[in-house]
Amino acid sequence: MTETEQWVWSAAREGRIANLNKRCATDDLEPAKSDPRWNDSCRVLRGAFITAMLTSKPWQDELPRRVVIIGARVNGSVGLVSQSVNAEVVLRKSEFDAPLILSRAELLGLDLSGSFFEHGIQANSLSVKNDFFLREGAIVRGGVLDLVKVHAGGDVSLSGASIEAGLEADSLQAYRVILNKTTIRGGPIRFVSAEIKGSMVLAGGVFEPEVTSTSPEATLNLDSIKISKILDLRGATVSKGIVWLIGANIGWNVEMDGATSLFGFVADGAQIGGSLIMRSASFAQAPRLDASDIKGNVDISSAKLPGLDLVNSKIGAILRLGSDTREAPRWQNDAVLNLNGTQAKVIQDRSNSSLNGCELSASWPNTLNVQGFSYDQLGARPGNDLRSRDACWYQNWLERDPYFSRQPYQQLARILQAQGDPDRANAVRFAARDRELHEAWRRGDYGTAILLFCLKVTIGYGIGEYTFRVLWWIGAVALIGTLVLVFSRQAEESKRADWRYPVHFNLFWPVWCFGASLDQLLPVVELNKEFTEFFNDPRRERLNSAQHLYFGIQALVGYLLGLALVAALSGVTQAN
Template sequence: MSEINELSPAEQRIWRAFPRGEAVDFRAVGEDPAGADAWGAERTVRASVLRALLLKAPQEEGEIAALALSGARISGVLDLRYATVDTAVRLSHCRFDGAPDLSAARLQELDLSGSALPGLTSAGLRVEGVLRMTDCRMRGPVRLGGAQMSAALVMDRAEFTAVDDSEPVLQLNQAVIGQDVWAPEMRAQGTVRLTGASVAGRINLQDAEFEAPNGLALDAQNLTVGGHVRARCVRARGRVELRGSRIAGRLDLLHARLSNPGDTALRASSCVFGELWVRGGDRIEGALNLRRAQIEILTLEPEMLPEEVHLGNLRYTALAPHEPAERRLPMLERDGGAYEPHSYEQLIGSYRHVGDDDAARVVQLAKERRRRATLAWYGRLWGYVQDATVGYGFRPLRAAVWLLSLVALGAVAYGLRHPRPVKAGEAPDFNPVFYTLDLLLPVVSFGQESAFAPVGWYQWLSYALIITGWILATTIVAGVTRSVSRQ
């Protein structure tokens, strides 16, 4: 018992309570751990004492030992590097003078709820139960890279503030979490890094705030999530980086506010999502990059789209909510000014998926018009002809309008002055309508064109009708062929 005699009264109280797992609470009602500078020796505990307590682990028969301490000021650095602790560690509403070092330690459970720390060094930490940091205030980097948690990571309402911008304020790169990451209303002043992390359950970031002075608010490249990512009402000032991530469920950005003017606000390129919801929030400030992503159901509200959208090789099965094609086409035109045929084909496919063939044809026509701008001058000229006559085959009624208009023109002109017969007495009765049709239709013959020979400007009119008929027929064939091939 000599060790107890060397302890302060507060430390003796904790030492005696530990074998029975009893809680020791020094708190006064409503006090804030951030103001622990005023706490006296009666509630100050040396980190070295806690270390000795956890490693020597005094036991009492028939009891379950645990460190359950609240409202204490912990002086020094709690050093548990490479240690194995078989009891639960609950240090809630405490003030740590130094950043604990738990690198490569093995713990049963760690609860730091409500505590204020100057950081946490825990790379390679293994926790068999829950790691809880509810309402924590971290004023330095939290290093959990490569950590493994068999249960959940809980960080609701936690605050992470960077002392400088030299490293991320929260590091969970390559971490493995066996259940959920629960962090609604979390606040981060600095980069949060989740690169290569794996979460078996869900991630809840509802109402969380990410603000990064260096421009990278959330770095979650190659993140793997077995369930949903709930990021409703999230606010991010800086880039949200999700490149290469895989989310089996839904990435829910309902009512989110993403802002990174002059740069990329959200990059989800090369990702695989079950669903992506981008709706109900303010317009994204900065570019949206979904290149090479694969999404089963894409919920994208036109009002949230920024001026710059990158959709090259994006694949999706369904696009919601159902909007007229005219409201969807602008997002394809914002793709850096480049013509991306695949983006148009995906939009066409999504309309066909819900049976809206009219909208699909509108997108097909827009695609041909966008493609026309990439052609040489003669290709553009021929494109304008096809567009004006039959709408590249997607407006077949235009051909009938042109045909009827030209037939009416020819019938009136030749009805006022009949052309002379080629062979008098052998020509059939002249019919101005069928004579005009003979001129316009390059294949069909009613025997009128060969029997009569107009003169003067009527002859020039016949030449014009013949040429127009060939152009009209060619554009109709080209348009119909294109339309059938798309079907």
């Protein structure tokens, strides 16, 4: 045992802090800076000495509950494999030139804050009863930081550390995991199937996996992780790779305010008990949350997005794309918002008062997929009320989905109707029929297109007040028949002879003609038997053959208009 080691043992046995910086009369030395003072004999310890002090008798029996060594230069490996140390071990602001091996060891606590590990840390299956700290400028290089299956009763904190060869922490268990302002690069970053009873904090961290890849192996992989409280990614930067949360279970919020992920965010099948907050986040690839269940809000206000995929996901509260207090997302020109099969309680956007009533604000990308998208309410924030947009706004919104089906229109119409606005609801239904007409013509189904066109111009597809277009047709056709009769000298002379008060004939003749024309137009209904008998003219004494032909066509038109009206009132024209 060297003189320095004897001094450290004496301090440890007496429960004192073995501060080798003070022993060497120096300030705290910066790790990994090649300072020659690190090699002064007054601070050099052998790894074998630390191993023996912690694990061998009689030293182990004389250890206090806390062993603190600061400012050491440790030569050789410290190996505590499968050893049980009934003490909290603190090795702060020290340098290690060989691996620190803690696999399957048991300790009361472990604090390696501010230390430099030149060849990594192997802590697979390490058990720490309290906290495991590797923070405050700690540096791990030369080998992966292996925390696979680590079990900590308290926090695992790497706050402010620099991990330069990757981090593997699959199946880790801890109360909290704190990686705020941590830098991890040069290898995989994995917490697959980890279980965290509190929160996981990655706020302000910089994460640079070794290889740019769409594979989870070279990314920030949190698949199947279970976090009882918050996953905090606020201000974090993932400059390579994707943040993976497939099958994750997050008890509260996933907070990504200002977070940056170069290759995106994938959380298929995730269960999020609170909200997904992506305000001001920036992504190079479209985040994807297919078949996820988010109990709270999804807030993408001010986010910079190349797209967003929420296929078959459930949002228990608000899908927020801005509001009166939050800016709209910043979509790329080719961005797609995929809401296929998505369910939301409320949708809310931010309108733009400088646009006309038909134009969509920046809240919405140029392309949508709203097939199967369902929601219970339209947002009603002051000045950004989705319930009171112009009918053309709803039409333009739905037309941003290049694929046509009736369901998105029926969904919107149903919500508008339920919120007490049948006029806007009918305008949406009318727009659906219009688009169906255009789609039929575009694909060459001219029969369907012509039928829809006829329904449009005659009875307004049988939708609400649009149905009353048929009255204009009835009036117009009846008026044409009136003109035919008024200008028919043969009809006028035949009726003048029968008129009860000839002095009034010229005054009432046009009125009589309109009634006769209307009687001939309306199917089934007989307004006056006199009109019926007038058109019963087999010898052509009152009308010539051409006039009889016209009124025959008019009667046919009346039947067709009547059938269309009956179909509209019975709902046939709105059936699928």
